[in-house]
Amino acid sequence: MNFGINLSFAVKRWPEPLVWARLVRETLGLSQVQFTYDLLDPWSPEPMRRSMAAEVRQAARDFGITIESAFSGLANYCYDGLLHPDPAGRRISVEWWKRAFDLAAELGAEASGGPVGAMSTAAAADPQRREQLYRSLLDSIEELTQAAAAAGLKRFLVECTPLAREVPYTVEQATKFMSDLKGRCQVPVQLLVDVGHALYQPLYGPNARMVDWLRGTGQHIGAFHLQNTDFQSDSHWGWPDSRGLFDVAAFAKEVRSAGLAHVPAYLEIIYPFELADETVLASITSSVLHCRQEYCGATPERARPA
Amino acid sequence: MNFGINLSFAVKRWPEPLVWARLVRETLGLSQVQFTYDLLDPWSPEPMRRSMAAEVRQAARDFGITIESAFSGLANYCYDGLLHPDPAGRRISVEWWKRAFDLAAELGAEASGGPVGAMSTAAAADPQRREQLYRSLLDSIEELTQAAAAAGLKRFLVECTPLAREVPYTVEQATKFMSDLKGRCQVPVQLLVDVGHALYQPLYGPNARMVDWLRGTGQHIGAFHLQNTDFQSDSHWGWPDSRGLFDVAAFAKEVRSAGLAHVPAYLEIIYPFELADETVLASITSSVLHCRQEYCGATPERARPA
Numbered sequence: 001m002n003f004g005i006n007l008s009f010a011v012k013r014w015p016e017p018l019v020w021a022r023l024v025r026e027t028l029g030l031s032q033v034q035f036t037y038d039l040l041d042p043w044s045p046e047p048m049r050r051s052m053a054a055e056v057r058q059a060a061r062d063f064g065i066t067i068e069s070a071f072s073g074l075a076n077y078c079y080d081g082l083l084h085p086d087p088a089g090r091r092i093s094v095e096w097w098k099r100a101f102d103l104a105a106e107l108g109a110e111a112s113g114g115p116v117g118a119m120s121t122a123a124a125a126d127p128q129r130r131e132q133l134y135r136s137l138l139d140s141i142e143e144l145t146q147a148a149a150a151a152g153l154k155r156f157l158v159e160c161t162p163l164a165r166e167v168p169y170t171v172e173q174a175t176k177f178m179s180d181l182k183g184r185c186q187v188p189v190q191l192l193v194d195v196g197h198a199l200y201q202p203l204y205g206p207n208a209r210m211v212d213w214l215r216g217t218g219q220h221i222g223a224f225h226l227q228n229t230d231f232q233s234d235s236h237w238g239w240p241d242s243r244g245l246f247d248v249a250a251f252a253k254e255v256r257s258a259g260l261a262h263v264p265a266y267l268e269i270i271y272p273f274e275l276a277d278e279t280v281l282a283s284i285t286s287s288v289l290h291c292r293q294e295y296c297g298a299t300p301e302r303a304r305p306a
Numbered sequence: 307m308n309f310g311i312n313l314s315f316a317v318k319r320w321p322e323p324l325v326w327a328r329l330v331r332e333t334l335g336l337s338q339v340q341f342t343y344d345l346l347d348p349w350s351p352e353p354m355r356r357s358m359a360a361e362v363r364q365a366a367r368d369f370g371i372t373i374e375s376a377f378s379g380l381a382n383y384c385y386d387g388l389l390h391p392d393p394a395g396r397r398i399s400v401e402w403w404k405r406a407f408d409l410a411a412e413l414g415a416e417a418s419g420g421p422v423g424a425m426s427t428a429a430a431a432d433p434q435r436r437e438q439l440y441r442s443l444l445d446s447i448e449e450l451t452q453a454a455a456a457a458g459l460k461r462f463l464v465e466c467t468p469l470a471r472e473v474p475y476t477v478e479q480a481t482k483f484m485s486d487l488k489g490r491c492q493v494p495v496q497l498l499v500d501v502g503h504a505l506y507q508p509l510y511g512p513n514a515r516m517v518d519w520l521r522g523t524g525q526h527i528g529a530f531h532l533q534n535t536d537f538q539s540d541s542h543w544g545w546p547d548s549r550g551l552f553d554v555a556a557f558a559k560e561v562r563s564a565g566l567a568h569v570p571a572y573l574e575i576i577y578p579f580e581l582a583d584e585t586v587l588a589s590i591t592s593s594v595l596h597c598r599q600e601y602c603g604a605t606p607e608r609a610r611p612a
Contacts (some may be wrong), residue, residue: 011384012384012385012386012424012426012471013426013427013471014426014427014428015386015390015391015392015395015426016391016392016426016428019426019427019428038384038385041349041385041398043347043349044398045398045401047394048394048395048397048398049394049398051394052392052394052395055392073384074380074381074384075380075381075382075384075385076381077579078317078318078344078379078380078381079318079344079347079381080318080321084321085321085322086321086322086358086361088353088354088355088357088358089321089354089358091354092347092350092351092354092355095351118318118579120318120319120320120321120322120325121319121320121325121583122320122322122325161579161580162580163579163580165318165319165583200580202580202582203580233578233580234578234579234580272539272540273383273424273467273469273540274467274468274469274506274508274509274539274540276508277427277471
């Protein structure tokens with residue numbers, strides 16, 4: 001099993017590359033991360049961005065950590081992105097992604113991605129506008145895969161989200177999206193499936209199951225996000241959490257059965273900004289231990305770094 | 307009483323200026339807003355940003371809405387800002403604020419602001435680095451008030467937050483902060499006090515009271531944020547909410563007693579991205595009604611727009 005961590009847990013608390021790298025390697029015992037743009041905004045002007053990116057890359061090297069991908073966090077998810085109702089808003093998002101790809105390459109990552117956009121309530125309610133925005137999204141993705149290739153990236157990861165105004169949000173839509181992009185992309189587009197998104201019951205109903213995503217989109221899945229959830233919110237909780245119901249071991253079994261054990265799975269916990277730092281550190285440590293045991297089958301002894 | 311709404315409720319759902327302006331004026335019956343940079347990122351390149359800002363300004367004019375200030379939302383709060391441990395990170399934040407001030411002026415706002423920064427866990431634990439970063443923050447604020455004045459703004463609003471790594475976070479620190487800035491600023495720096503921040507019990511204890519903030523920092527308060535909260539999280543819930551405990555009418559009485567009835571109070575509700583749009587619309591409508599009744603003393607009849 002291929003298990004790593006999204007650096008969301010480090011945001012604002014442990015932003016120094018040498019600090020989060022040491023935490024990842026020595027406290028959490030991990031060697032693969034997904035960088036989050038919440039630690040360094042792709043909009044950041046030069047020469048500051050380049051110098052900060054170089055420090056990230058060096059710290060990862062120093063601690064023997066692979067930055068496999070660089071991913072959108074909370075900040076970029078606040079905007080409508082490539083599905084913004086205003087063409088100017090969509091153009092802004094295209095520019096953001098081009099900068100994100102350049103930054104990903106500077107970090108030494110092979111892939112970049114995130115949720116790609118949300119329609120406004122008004123646009124989503126109008127079938128013709130929905131269709132126009134969807135076509136525009138395909139064009140933007142095509143353009144962006146050229147930029148990703150030019151930056152030297154190997155994959156563009158599109159995250160599936162639990163909102164009917166976003167694309168893609170169902171197995172069916174994700175399958176159509178991948179089919180509609182066929183033959184248009186300079187680097188492969190793959191899906192990132194977050195277990196808490198996929199099992200959000202207010203949208204998908206009480207019978208939502210991960211196997212539907214694994215069977216329906218498995219060949220296109222480029223990464224997973226792991227989180228603890230009550231299936232009633234996009235929770236991004238850790239373990240233990242009295243509210244959480246997600247069974248990591250059962251998911252691991254499904255992933256193995258689907259032949260997707262090689263796909264990277266990143267723990268992505270999002271803590272309230274105001275939560276005490278020591279609480280966050282304890283939670284991320286116990287969460288990684290839980291996932292290593294349940295997802296990778298590692299005993300606590302083997303989970304320790306060499 | 308001076309009551310308006312922060313546009314946080316509109317983020318991603320109702321981003322079109324004519325759509326949120328109609329909602330604010332006709333559905334919510336309000337005529338004063340605080341714009342959120344979560345609707346338009348100050349980093350956005352030209353000419354897109356300018357054209358989108360012009361549409362915001364025109365929509366506000368069309369609907370008779372005053373944009374009193376433009377404020378940081380969730381996106382900018384993801385970063386350590388003016389207290390970032392890396393000088394490059396702090397410089398990026400200074401540039402962001404300069405762009406934010408230009409955008410605020412383009413929107414026709416008189417003021418701009420937000421939380422200004424967070425120290426990393428490592429920096430906050432080191433008294434000498436804390437002091438250095440605090441001095442650096444004062445310098446940055448001084449520089450930024452020059453930029454604010456150049457942009458034509460009249461006030462810079464600094465938000466108090468419920469984190470000991472951020473500045474300012476207590477009545478004492480806020481008072482010292484204002485005192486340390488005295489005589490250095492080209493436009494007045496004022497405090498924005500959020501009731502849910504000020505009453506966060508895990509940090510301030512069970513005896514935290516709004517009157518302490520009103521008495522201790524009253525002369526420096528430039529705006530309030532209103533939210534419903536259980537005092538155990540920075541909740542940003544609306545009304546009704548079975549979890550919420552904040553008494554708006556009692557707060558209104560305290561504000562009047564403190565002679566601060568003229569200070570703008572903005573309802574700032576932050577809904578989960580995945581929450582159903584109709585649920586959000588119902589909640590923001592009932593929340594505004596609640597605050598108009600409890601904060602302004604308006605009956606439901608008088609709360610309707612003319």
